[in-house]
Amino acid sequence: MPEVLQQEFFGFTLFQIIVALVIIIVSISIIQKIVKALSSEKQVSFGIKVKCLNCGWVGSVGKYDRRCRKCISDSLEEIR
Numbered sequence: 001m002p003e004v005l006q007q008e009f010f011g012f013t014l015f016q017i018i019v020a021l022v023i024i025i026v027s028i029s030i031i032q033k034i035v036k037a038l039s040s041e042k043q044v045s046f047g048i049k050v051k052c053l054n055c056g057w058v059g060s061v062g063k064y065d066r067r068c069r070k071c072i073s074d075s076l077e078e079i080r
């Protein structure tokens with residue numbers, strides 16, 4: 001092992017610090033991928049903003065579940 005990697009900083013060798021940094025960077029990128037996957041899934045299931053023509057409820061519904069969350073009516077108007 002090169003001598004520079006065995007040099008100590010704050011009680012850790014440079015080699016240990018590099019390994020820790022690599023682990024942190026890898027776990028951050030994994031977490032970001034998971035968060036991205038979860039948020040894109042959420043957009044698919046709650047994608048359309050609508051207003052209920054029956055009771056006036058306004059909210060988001062899924063693309064394949066176009067029903068009012070309040071009165072279960074399917075007479076919804078898409079709003080932007």
Ligand SMILES: [Zn+2]
Pocket residue numbers: 052053054055056057068069070071072073
């Ligand atoms: Zn309604």
